[in-house]
Amino acid sequence: MDFDALIIGTGQAGPSLAARLAAEGMKVAVVERDKFGGTCVNNGCTPTKAMVASAYAARTARRAADYGVVLDSSPRVDMKRVKERKDQIVRKATEGVEKWMRGLKGATVYKGHARFVGESRVQVGSEVISAEKIFVNVGGRPSVPKMPGIDGVAYLDNESMMELDFVPPHLVVIGGSYIGLEFAQVMRRFGSEVTVVEMAPRVVAREDEDVSLAIQEFMQAEGIRFALNAKCLSLRRDGDGVSVGLDCSEGDSLARGSHVLLAVGRVPNTDDLGLDKAGVKTDARGFIEVDEGLRTANPRVWALGDCNGKGAFTHTAYNDYEIVADNLLSNAGRKHTDRIPVYALFTDPPLGRVGMNEAEIRKAGIKARVGKYPMNRVGRAVEKGETHGFLKIHVEDSSGGGRILGASLLGTGADEAVHSLIDAVYSKMPYPEFQRRVRIHPTVSELLPTTLESLKEMGSG
Ligand SMILES: Cc1cc2nc3c(=O)[nH]c(=O)nc-3n(C[C@H](O)[C@H](O)[C@H](O)COP(=O)(O)OP(=O)(O)OC[C@H]3O[C@@H](n4cnc5c(N)ncnc54)[C@H](O)[C@@H]3O)c2cc1C
Numbered sequence: 363m364d365f366d367a368l369i370i371g372t373g374q375a376g377p378s379l380a381a382r383l384a385a386e387g388m389k390v391a392v393v394e395r396d397k398f399g400g401t402c403v404n405n406g407c408t409p410t411k412a413m414v415a416s417a418y419a420a421r422t423a424r425r426a427a428d429y430g431v432v433l434d435s436s437p438r439v440d441m442k443r444v445k446e447r448k449d450q451i452v453r454k455a456t457e458g459v460e461k462w463m464r465g466l467k468g469a470t471v472y473k474g475h476a477r478f479v480g481e482s483r484v485q486v487g488s489e490v491i492s493a494e495k496i497f498v499n500v501g502g503r504p505s506v507p508k509m510p511g512i513d514g515v516a517y518l519d520n521e522s523m524m525e526l527d528f529v530p531p532h533l534v535v536i537g538g539s540y541i542g543l544e545f546a547q548v549m550r551r552f553g554s555e556v557t558v559v560e561m562a563p564r565v566v567a568r569e570d571e572d573v574s575l576a577i578q579e580f581m582q583a584e585g586i587r588f589a590l591n592a593k594c595l596s597l598r599r600d601g602d603g604v605s606v607g608l609d610c611s612e613g614d615s616l617a618r619g620s621h622v623l624l625a626v627g628r629v630p631n632t633d634d635l636g637l638d639k640a641g642v643k644t645d646a647r648g649f650i651e652v653d654e655g656l657r658t659a660n661p662r663v664w665a666l667g668d669c670n671g672k673g674a675f676t677h678t679a680y681n682d683y684e685i686v687a688d689n690l691l692s693n694a695g696r697k698h699t700d701r702i703p704v705y706a707l708f709t710d711p712p713l714g715r716v717g718m719n720e721a722e723i724r725k726a727g728i729k730a731r732v733g734k735y736p737m738n739r740v741g742r743a744v745e746k747g748e749t750h751g752f753l754k755i756h757v758e759d760s761s762g763g764g765r766i767l768g769a770s771l772l773g774t775g776a777d778e779a780v781h782s783l784i785d786a787v788y789s790k791m792p793y794p795e796f797q798r799r800v801r802i803h804p805t806v807s808e809l810l811p812t813t814l815e816s817l818k819e820m821g822s823g
Pocket of ligand 1: 370371372373374375376393394395396397398399400401402403405406407408410474475476477499500501502520541631634635666667668669673674675676677679708
């Protein structure tokens with residue numbers, strides 16, 4: 363064998379795994395076909411959150427008078443400078459990962475597309491590399507649905523959005539879920555007219571209904587339009603712009619815009635990997651099938667990150683690395699199934715989520731209670747002038763032990779405040795114990811125990 367370990371992809375799991383295995387004295391190969399750092403660094407978390415920050419600055423500048431700050435002229439967004447700032451942050455991150463990998467003692471970096479040609483052999487360009495263990499960390503790409511007219515129009519996705527150095531006059535966002543909503547609010551704050559088209563009756567339909575409605579409300583208050591229940595979508599060119607047909611019927615209703623962004627989910631990069639040559643199996647949607655320790659049908663191959671369908675976040679990909687490394691090096695017996703769902707939606711205000719929501723609790727048949735507290739009664743939110751949203755915590759009924767089951771925190775600082783609840787859910791903490799701890803004033807977190815004072819039976823819904 364040429365190497366002890368071969369890692370395909372330098373997203374959120376591969377680089378750390380390469381470093382850890384090399385530090386253990388293994389001979390490691392790393393293959394990357396594109397920019398180092400993968401989706402999060404180049405087209406995902408990092409650039410979008412840099413843009414969210416610029417959009418927040420634009421919004422705050424427009425609201426300056428509310429805070430007693432006088433601007434001598436109305437603020438303008440210079441999209442070229444927004445892009446430059448974002449590019450600089452991304453460049454530093456991607457160059458950092460590349461430098462790290464190329465400087466790693468005991469590791470060899472290959473640049474090119476990797477494809478299996480055998481159970482433990484991979485081809486990159488004209489070279490065939492063999493390795494004792496192979497780790498697949500190939501991530502995903504935007505999904506392009508087969509909707510009528512799609513081949514006849516130019517559309518944007520999360521990758522081409524990163525190249526925009528102008529503000530589209532009217533952006534139609536197809537997809538009212540996490541990625542679509544973040545872009546919708548950002549572009550609205552930069553000055554675009556924005557219409558969000560969603561097939562479901564509400565945005566982020568995985569969340570509880572009150573969460574979806576509150577998000578829609580604060581986005582509408584900023585002038586974003588919503589076309590929900592768009593059952594059958596089509597696209598067509600319309601002068602210089604594009605029209606999105608919403609129901610495919612005669613004389614159908616249309617959402618018209620200058621540009622259209624497709625944000626309708628992601629597909630794994632597993633179709634061009636030669637997985638059949640390695641005996642690695644995928645499910646119907648192309649995700650690599652893995653066991654609890656992330657090992658594939660080929661015992662020498664592991665799949666980590668978005669390509670295994672066990673998470674769709676940077677933190678889940680990174681956790682996959684920790685699981686695989688700890689199991690290999692310390693026989694730790696860690697499992698991806700021990701993970702509790704945690705994530706955030708980075709609109710302003712953000713949504714911080716942990717554990718089960720109402721729909722999941724009902725489905726599981728757990729007797730539970732819910733506490734809810736509006737953000738307009740949270741001192742810190744009032745002081746900041748950012749009072750949209752609410753805090754919502756679900757707990758098991760006391761007869762079942764009173765454990766905290768989950769939370770949906772929608773409000774300023776919620777992406778941070780949710781972390782104390784993450785710890786509570788992981789430690790199966792009964793809610794009275796959570797309530798007894800002293801928290802810092804004035805913060806959003808200090809109102810979490812108060813939220814638990816308003817617990818009511820959840821009912822059957
Ligand atoms: C717009 C957007 C915003 C997001 N925001 C967030 C967020 O705020 N928080 C969060 O947690 N998550 C966010 N995500 C999700 C997050 O980016 C992904 O979950 C994360 O990047 C997954 O990491 P990964 O390691 O699985 O794969 P990736 O980061 O996609 O990396 C895969 C790497 O493999 C390489 N590769 C693929 N195939 C091959 C091959 N055959 N040969 C060689 N190399 C190959 C690719 O070039 C890439 O570098 C966002 C995603 C998007 C699209």
